Amino acid sequence: MAEVQGCNIPEDRYYWIEKHVWAKPEGDVVLVGLTDVAQSLAGKIIVVNLKSAGKTLARGKSGGTLESGKWVGSIPTPVAGEVIEVNGAVKANPGLVNEDPYGEGWLLKVKPSNWDEDAKALATGETGVASYREKLEQDGIHCQK
Numbered sequence: 001m002a003e004v005q006g007c008n009i010p011e012d013r014y015y016w017i018e019k020h021v022w023a024k025p026e027g028d029v030v031l032v033g034l035t036d037v038a039q040s041l042a043g044k045i046i047v048v049n050l051k052s053a054g055k056t057l058a059r060g061k062s063g064g065t066l067e068s069g070k071w072v073g074s075i076p077t078p079v080a081g082e083v084i085e086v087n088g089a090v091k092a093n094p095g096l097v098n099e100d101p102y103g104e105g106w107l108l109k110v111k112p113s114n115w116d117e118d119a120k121a122l123a124t125g126e127t128g129v130a131s132y133r134e135k136l137e138q139d140g141i142h143c144q145k
Contacts, residue, residue: 002129005136007143008036009129010102014122016078017135019060022102023078023122030079030115032063033106034097037136040143042068045094050075050086050107057083059118063108066097075107079118085109 002009009015013022020038024031039045050064057063062074063083087106090096097105112118123131136142 004129004133005142007040007132007136007141008102009132011125011129013102013128014078014119014124015128015132016076016122017128017132019076019078021076021078023118025115025119028111029084029109030081030112031106032077032079032108032110034066034075034101036101036143037132037141039098039101039105041071041141042066043070044068045097048090048094048097048107050091051083053083053085055083056113057081057110059121063110066094077108077110078122079110079112079115081110081112081115083108084111 013024015022020035022033022035045066045068047067057077059080060076063077064075066075086108090105
């Protein structure tokens with residue numbers, strides 16, 4: 001796992017850097033979540049509302065909403081497809097997104113409609129980490145631990 005400006009950026013994820021969301025293929029589904037950067041910028045997350053299973057999402061459309069002490073907003077989806085599972089644990093305990101954004105704090109499982117095409121628009125591996133580093137330095141963003 002790379003650390004950039006105090007933010008954890010695992011190389012095994014696909015990032016939509018401008019939106020601070022990640023995708024991780026697991027077999028025929030893709031896990032979706034917020035990055036460490038997003039949870040740090042949001043502050044203590046107090047409410048997570050996610051689209052329900054069975055909903056079809058277009059890439060870039062809202063997969064749900066998030067509320068923290070200083071921010072309320074939608075969660076853009078980095079991959080198009082059908083929501084097949086939502087993480088009930090984060091609905092019950094929204095702080096999981098702050099504590100473990102790449103593990104227990106995942107948000108959605110999506111059956112992608114065209115993963116190969118969506119993946120081309122996302123950054124991953126060493127290149128993804130380098131691109132994220134550039135964005136964080138450019139915007140002056142540091143994660144608070």
